[in-house]
Amino acid sequence: MLHPMELELSFHILSLMVQRDLLHLPRGHYCQPNGIILNWTRRKFVLITNHNPLTTILGQKQKVPSIAAARLQRWALLLFAYKYLKITVPEEVxxxxxxxxxxxxxxxxxxxxxxxxxxxxxxxxxxxxxxxxxxxxxxxxxxxxxxxxxxxxxxxxxxxxxxxxxxxxxxxxxxxxxxxxxxxxxxxxxxxxxxxxxxxxxxxxxxxxxxxxxxxxxxxxxGKLPPWVTPRSWNWPSKPFQRIHVDFTGPFMGHMFLLIIDAYLKWLEVYRMSSTTTERTIDVF
Incomplete structure (x- = not known):
């Protein structure tokens, strides 16, 4: 019996085959994706499996249950466009x-x-x-x-x-x-x-x-080098305190400090912070 992951891979490969249109594949081509063997000639192919639950999903004359997963319904719809012969092989084979x-x-x-x-x-x-x-x-x-x-x-x-x-x-x-x-x-x-x-x-x-x-x-x-990016500097401000740069530093002597630097004048202000929470930082401003 196929593992669920193997069953998923098998159906994915089968879906890709159908989407590529089997008309363009060479006659008598074989594929064996984890236990499912396909032999097709144009739009007709042979499917060989030992997985009994697949007979419900892949059966040509059986309807897909309305409560089946959407993924199973999509697989069944893809297969409806093709004629195939399903063969169940013994476990020992x-x-x-x-x-x-x-x-x-x-x-x-x-x-x-x-x-x-x-x-x-x-x-x-x-x-x-x-x-x-x-x-x-x-x-x-x-x-x-x-x-x-x-x-x-x-x-x-x-x-x-x-x-x-x-x-x-x-x-x-x-x-x-x-x-x-x-x-x-x-x-x-x-x-x-x-x-x-x-x-x-x-x-x-x-x-x-x-x-x-x-x-x-x-x-x-x-090895491949990272893509080259042109360095881009900040636009120079036209007046004082048009743009400021803010960051925390520390701990120093048991305290954290809030640094505020004006980009135009390079003016520096330092605040000793007892807490670096959002509320305390807003209070400084």
Whole structure:
């Protein structure tokens, strides 16, 4: 069964396909967004899923309930313009397809699945996560396991490796190596994060990527500079006290002071303040 977030992504991708008009797509094109497989020829395509609730939403001959969410109604309206064949596959077939996706993700990493599995078993933290994933999680865990505990329903094991969704969970011994791989082309923080989110995860990975990029001199030199803004000065006042500048300073000798400077005469007035509240500041003026 698809996770709600995966179902959301699948429908989003499907909506984009419909909006682009399937007439312009090549005949027999395939797509597999998280368990939904599409094979269309012009305005006809095949939809394969193991998610039974989808049969109500995507059924061609079934009406969408009037109390259904507006989002579901929009999806149904988009699909009404197309003819498709809906096929429900057994759970074991879907599991095999999911395993192919997981193995594909693992082979895309710069380390082998055997190396990843070996280091996962050696890691003190991930070895606990591995055991809890296999045997069941306790009701409460320590702070070090809390990031994994919050994702426990999305963590799986494939070929001895831990995965969060389709992203491999990287043990601490391999994190520096994979950070170097992400940073080898000096693509910047944003692109490094986007690439990592396709293949790997560990707690505080975003902070590690930011630190890696900011500590690189080449990235700082070649990075995009902020847009140039022409300096603009204040217009010179035409008479005294036409414009004043006000600010607080302190504490000094146990007191706060209100400074008032006239922009024309540079006249300075200082008031010792027992309180910096709005009411007390108004009283000074």
């Amino acid at each position: 879907s599991s095999a397809e999911g395993r192919k996706v997981n193995l594909t993700q693992l082979t895309a990493l710069p380390v082998t699945s055997k190396e990843l599995a070996r280091e996962t078993k050696k890691d003190l933290l991930l070895s606990k996560v591995f055991r809890y994933t296999m045997q069941g999680w306790p009701p409460t865990v320590g702070s070090d396991l809390l990031p994994f505990f919050r994702k426990r329903v999305e963590i799986s094991i494939e070929d001895g490796c831990l995965l969060w969704g389709i992203r491999a969970i990287i043990p601490s011994s391999l994190q520096d190596q994979l950070l170097d791989e992400l940073h080898v082309s000096h693509i910047g923080i944003v692109k490094m994060k986007a690439l990592a989110r396709q293949y790997m995860w560990w707690p505080k990975i975003d902070a590690a990527i930011e630190q890696q990029a900011r500590s690189c001199q080449a990235c700082q030199v070649t």
